Amino acid sequence: MVRFGILSTAKIGYEHVVPAIAQADNAQLVAIASRDAKKASKMAAHFNAPIAFDSYEALLASDEIDAVYIPLPTSHHVEWTLAAAKSGKHVLCEKPISLKAADINKLIKARDKAGVVVSEAFMVTYHPQWLKVRELLKKGVIGRLRMIDSSFTYFNKDADNMRNRPELGGGALPDIGVYPTVAARFATGQEPVALTATVEFDPLFGTDRYAHTQIEFADFDMRMYVSTQMGNRQTMVFHGDKGFIELTAPFNSNLYEGDELKVHNSGHNETRVYRFTGVNQYKNQIEAFAKAVGTAKRPVFSLEDSLLNQKVIDAIYKAGKTGKRVNV
16 A cells, blocks of 8 residues: 655645545545644545645655655646655656656756656556557558647636636647647657747737647658646547547547547447546546556656657647747
C-alpha cells in the first residue's frame, strides 16, 4: 500500500484523484496539506485521511508519506515536484508538469538522484480505450494513417480562475492542448517533426484563448485546435486510407456519449463499436503509479515523455509568435 499525501485542496484532486486513491487497491490516503489549516482539516475529514498538515513542507518531512500528488497551480509544479523528490517522496504531478521543456531536465536529474518515481498525471494513457486505439493502429485496421483531427474546447471567462491567469500558468495550450498531443504520440508511437500554428491571446487576461496548429509527423499529419472560449467539445479522429477511428470521449472519460471507440470502414457502411463501461481512468492511473513505486519495471508516463510533449507545446507558441514553420 503506497501512502499518499496531497499538496493542496485543489478541485481536480478533490473531485477526481483523491477519490481514486481511496478506491485503489494498492494506495492509501494518509494526509492533506494546505497553507490554510482549516481547509486541510476539512478535506482530510471528508476523505477520512488521518493527518492534516498546515504546510506543504510539513507533509514532505513526514515519515508517514511515501508519495505525493500535486494538484497545485501549474506555475508551482516544478518547484514542488523538485522539493518532493529531494525529500525522497515519489511524485504524481498534475499536467502540465512544467511550462517549459527545459525545466523538465531539472526534474529528471532530481528524480534520478533521489531514486524516486516522478510522473505527470496524464490519466488518458491508462484508459483501455487508448490502449485499444494503439492496438488497432498497429494492426493496420484503418490502413495507412494519413491524418489525425482533434479538438478540445470549453468556455471560461472567470477572471479569478487559474486558467485565465498567466502568472499561474493559465491558457488553453497548457491546460488542454497537451491532451491531443499526448494522445496522438501515445497511440501512434511517433514524434512530431515540425509545425505551423496560430495562437490568439485574450486582451484582458493575457492567456492564450485559442490555438490552431498543423503538426507534421514522419508518416502522417495532425490538425488540432483548442480553446478556453468556445463551446464544450472534444474530438479525436484517426483517418487512414482504409477507414477511420473516432472516440466519443477521448479525454474526459464518461462524458458526452460515454466511452466508445468506433471503427468505420472506407465506405462508411460498416462500423465496429468498442464500449468501455465503468472505467475510472484516475483509479487506473493511481494503481499503475503505485505499482511503479513497488517495482521500477512497471510503466508509467515518464518524465522523458513529458519532455517530448512539452517540446511540442513550446514549438506551438513559437510558431504562433513568428508565423513560421518551426521544428519540434
